[in-house]
Amino acid sequence: MVQKEVRLGFPAPSSGRLLPQSEMRYGSRMPLxxxxxxxxxxxxRFLAQEVFSAHGGTVSLTLTESGDTALxxxxxxxxxxxxxxxxDLNMPGMSGLDVLTEVKQSPTLHHIPVVxxxxxxxRLDIEAAYALQAxxxxxxxSDFGSFLQQIEAFVTYWSGHLFALPALP
Known part of the structure; x- marks a missing residue:
């Protein structure tokens, strides 16, 4: 049985196993x-990639262009x-709220935080997102400097709040 590590801001050994180097931050014992x-x-997507690239050793960013490809x-x-x-909330085809609904209804994905x-x-969009468990x-x-600060705060917050549930049997 495979078990995911419980991650609370530091790698927790599971049965004595440490996280692999590929899941660790560069030069640190913190998980990626x-x-x-x-x-x-x-x-x-390009702008986000540029901003996240400043966190190359601490963040692994995967980009998708639609709800269907994300799922x-x-x-x-x-x-x-x-x-x-x-x-993103407003996307053609499958909206962000549709993707959020699918993720939160999935037994294997519902534990993933969605921002x-x-x-x-x-206000209706904000309320709908939280009602669907965002x-x-x-x-x-709208400007690069402020967006950079938003992503900095996002990375700081979520890096300190890494959680994973045990794998399903």
Missing amino acids: LRVLLVDDSPAD AHLNTPDAPLPDVLLL MLTTSHA SGYLVKS
Whole structure:
């Protein structure tokens, strides 16, 4: 039986096994923060990639352009799951709320924190996201400096809150 490590900001050995080096932050004993970003905008994905690249040794960023590709990625057998999902709200086809619903209804994915990252300030969107169990809601800053600060705060927060549930039998 495979068991995921319980991660509370430091690697917890499972049956005496330490996290593999590929899951550790460069030059540290801290686990690597795995983020899956889902955004249909190529410009926003590029901007996020630029901002997250400053955390190259501490963050592993995976990018997808739609809800369908994100769910396919998340449901790939034996693929490592992200520690947190950053999800755009307004996407063609499957909306961010649709993806959030699918993730939270899945027995294998429901434990993954989902943070909405969107331009929408609409109260109804915010309430809908939290009603569907979003872990957070970030309104994208319009300028690069502010967006950089948002991502810095996101990485700092989620790096200190890494949790994983035991694998299902």
